[in-house]
Amino acid sequence: MAVLQLILNGVMSGTILAVPAIGLTAIFAVLRFTNFALASHMTIGAFAGFVANVTLAWPVLPSLLAAFAIAGLVGLLSDEFILKPFRATGFITTAIGSIALTIALENCVRLLFGNELRGYDLPIRRDWVLGGLRISPQQLENLAFALAAMAILFAFLFFTRTGKAMRAYADNPMLASIKGINADMVARLVSFVAMGLAGLGGMLIGLDTTIDPLVGFKTILSVFAAAVVGGLGSLPGAVVGALLVGVGEELSLLILSPAYRSAIGFLAILLVLTLRPRGILGARAY
Amino acid sequence: MLATTRRAVLKGAAAAMAAAPIGAFAQGEPLRFGVLTPLTGAGGQDGPRMLKAMQAVIDEVNKAGGVLGRQIETVVEDDQTNPEAAVRAARKLIEVNKVPVIMGTWASAVTSAVAPLCWESKTFLCTVSGADSITQLPHQGYIIRTQPNSKLQAYAHGEFIAGMGKKKLAVIGIQAPFALATKEHLDAVLKTKGGSVVAHIIYEKDKPTYRSEVDQALRSDPDFLYLNGYAPDTVVVLRDLYKANINLPKFCQSYAVPQKTLDAIPAEVSAGIYTGQPSADIEGQAFKLAAARLGIAEPDSYEAQATDWASLVILTVARAKEATGVALKDNVRKISQGAGTKVYSAVEGLRLLAEGKQINYEGASGPCDFTDIGDIEGCRFRYMQVVDGKLKFLKVA
Numbered sequence: 001m002a003v004l005q006l007i008l009n010g011v012m013s014g015t016i017l018a019v020p021a022i023g024l025t026a027i028f029a030v031l032r033f034t035n036f037a038l039a040s041h042m043t044i045g046a047f048a049g050f051v052a053n054v055t056l057a058w059p060v061l062p063s064l065l066a067a068f069a070i071a072g073l074v075g076l077l078s079d080e081f082i083l084k085p086f087r088a089t090g091f092i093t094t095a096i097g098s099i100a101l102t103i104a105l106e107n108c109v110r111l112l113f114g115n116e117l118r119g120y121d122l123p124i125r126r127d128w129v130l131g132g133l134r135i136s137p138q139q140l141e142n143l144a145f146a147l148a149a150m151a152i153l154f155a156f157l158f159f160t161r162t163g164k165a166m167r168a169y170a171d172n173p174m175l176a177s178i179k180g181i182n183a184d185m186v187a188r189l190v191s192f193v194a195m196g197l198a199g200l201g202g203m204l205i206g207l208d209t210t211i212d213p214l215v216g217f218k219t220i221l222s223v224f225a226a227a228v229v230g231g232l233g234s235l236p237g238a239v240v241g242a243l244l245v246g247v248g249e250e251l252s253l254l255i256l257s258p259a260y261r262s263a264i265g266f267l268a269i270l271l272v273l274t275l276r277p278r279g280i281l282g283a284r285a286y
Numbered sequence: 287m288l289a290t291t292r293r294a295v296l297k298g299a300a301a302a303m304a305a306a307p308i309g310a311f312a313q314g315e316p317l318r319f320g321v322l323t324p325l326t327g328a329g330g331q332d333g334p335r336m337l338k339a340m341q342a343v344i345d346e347v348n349k350a351g352g353v354l355g356r357q358i359e360t361v362v363e364d365d366q367t368n369p370e371a372a373v374r375a376a377r378k379l380i381e382v383n384k385v386p387v388i389m390g391t392w393a394s395a396v397t398s399a400v401a402p403l404c405w406e407s408k409t410f411l412c413t414v415s416g417a418d419s420i421t422q423l424p425h426q427g428y429i430i431r432t433q434p435n436s437k438l439q440a441y442a443h444g445e446f447i448a449g450m451g452k453k454k455l456a457v458i459g460i461q462a463p464f465a466l467a468t469k470e471h472l473d474a475v476l477k478t479k480g481g482s483v484v485a486h487i488i489y490e491k492d493k494p495t496y497r498s499e500v501d502q503a504l505r506s507d508p509d510f511l512y513l514n515g516y517a518p519d520t521v522v523v524l525r526d527l528y529k530a531n532i533n534l535p536k537f538c539q540s541y542a543v544p545q546k547t548l549d550a551i552p553a554e555v556s557a558g559i560y561t562g563q564p565s566a567d568i569e570g571q572a573f574k575l576a577a578a579r580l581g582i583a584e585p586d587s588y589e590a591q592a593t594d595w596a597s598l599v600i601l602t603v604a605r606a607k608e609a610t611g612v613a614l615k616d617n618v619r620k621i622s623q624g625a626g627t628k629v630y631s632a633v634e635g636l637r638l639l640a641e642g643k644q645i646n647y648e649g650a651s652g653p654c655d656f657t658d659i660g661d662i663e664g665c666r667f668r669y670m671q672v673v674d675g676k677l678k679f680l681k682v683a
Binding site: 012 | 495497521529530
């Protein structure tokens with residue numbers, strides 16, 4: 001029973017992790033660099049949601065949309081004006097540029113909101129006990145939000161013209177431009193959606209805990225681990241990777257002290273990259 | 287790379303603060319004191335207030351003419367509550383700014399990382415970190431801490447808990463240098479009263495949930511929980527405890543649940559928590575002076591301790607007639623303890639020293655009498671309980 005509970009806990013935290021991990025991997029698929037600025041966009045989303053939920057007293061769902069929209073917008077602008085010029089100079093420069101960007105943005109949030117821990121205006125509920133397993137209604141709701149976001153994203157990518165264009169561009173940029181797909185538009189769109197997902201993920205994490213300007217920075221390593229394990233560039237891979245990292249971290253408690261939890265994410269990276277250098281689901285965007 | 291950028295952002299603020307108090311009285315190059323304190327990270331709630339308290343003392347002294355005929359400036363760095371960032375910031379303070387003293391480290395992991403740099407470079411270090419291991423380092427006298435060590439704290443907390451008739455304590459705490467020592471001291475105290483520590487879980491910081499850790503701790507069927515973490519993680523543990531419907535009484539370090547944090551979480555989650563903290567000497571004269579200087583009714587223990595570092599360092603510089611780390615370590619006990627006239631502020635002490643008198647600084651945080659290894663000899667503790675999301679005073683003991 002203890003094992004089942006651990007797996008359940010792992011699935012819950014893994015699913016939340018999957019949301020920003022999809023963002024990270026989507027940017028990699030299209031723009032070919034790991035955008036560590038995802039961390040600050042998680043923070044921005046969390047605080048945008050905070051303003052909507054606490055200052056403006058919106059319910060949770062519209063607040064989540066605000067988190068998505070604001071983080072997406074900031075992502076779009078920061079990519080257009082800051083990271084885009086970096087891209088000509090290569091992968092490493094851009095990735096490092098994104099680290100600088102994330103620190104700058106994080107400090108902007110700090111300037112506006114200060115360092116205090118903040119919580120959303122959300123009643124806290126006791127766990128449900130079902131067949132001996134404890135399930136938190138809040139986590140279940142978060143799970144539903146995360147799954148819904150992923151479902152909408154996949155539907156968008158598979159059933160709309162724009163979504164197909166994005167996938168085409170990720171698969172083969174040159175062929176896509178020959179077919180008349182506008183690379184700049186795809187880049188903007190993917191920045192918006194990916195950073196929007198990051199913002200959503202930031203708020204989802206915050207719903208169950210508290211937020212401060214470090215909320216994204218604290219999670220980015222696990223998110224990165226999830227994306228790499230699943231295969232950078234593969235969207236379903238990000239989901240699989242996040243679940244693996246989530247469940248792995250929990251199951252490790254059976255044999256290891258909780259003090260070593262994070263090591264599991266990195267052990268998973270080492271193991272997967274040794275056995276399958278391109279990640280579990282390879283590096284195809286679909 | 288990370289810290290450089292953050293530092294750059296903070297540099298403006300630091301420069302502004304350092305520049306503000308310079309009066310026109312004293313002559314010569316100003317003295318530069320290093321401040322390395324968490325302006326961000328888990329200590330981000332306390333660092334800025336400690337900085338203010340130090341700055342307030344320094345302003346007061348500058349207005350009264352400075353020390354050794356020189357004005358005092360601070361060079362401020364953010365340690366980010368992160369040992370790695372702290373080490374780089376400390377190097378900068380020591381090598382570039384050549385400060386004789388670094389004041390303000392908060393987290394034990396940070397202080398442990400910075401301490402060797404300090405004693406190697408003969409730089410004096412004042413800290414609030416509580417881990418026993420810190421003053422046991424071979425620091426040759428370069429460290430003083432105004433915070434009671436883990437042992438003094440754990441013994442006091444243990445007696446408080448045992449005093450409520452609790453026998454089976456589960457300790458759930460963050461991975462930190464004080465974690466193991468605290469658990470052992472608590473166990474030792476409880477054993478003298480017929481109880482013991484029945485579970486000890488050390489968790490990793492920055493996780494969005496600790497439900498599995500909480501489950502593990504509860505398997506040993508404790509009757510009391512001792513949450514030994516910092517604010518961000520303690521809040522997560524508290525929420526997980528509430529959700530799991532665990533209604534055991536619990537104790538936290540007061541720094542883990544400051545009022546601002548309590549305001550951010552639902553009242554039912556924090557209901558009933560006992561907190562303990564080293565008590566400032568609330569009846570003492572230095573405490574009242576510090577309160578007036580800071581314009582607040584009741585400075586907390588950190589503000590009181592920061593007040594004391596700045597005062598002790600300034601008085602030691604005046605006593606030794608030089609501002610070096612060696613002079614600080616060799617002379618601090620000549621003004622902090624002994625048979626001299628008791629003084630309660632730096633300005634008052636400077637006046638008596640100028641008259642050639644011996645002084646004994648009595649601080650806002652306590653008597654500030656140091657052992658050979660730099661620990662304070664004793665202090666009082668203040669206990670509170672959270673009722674309806676607010677801290678209610680229980681007792682000072």
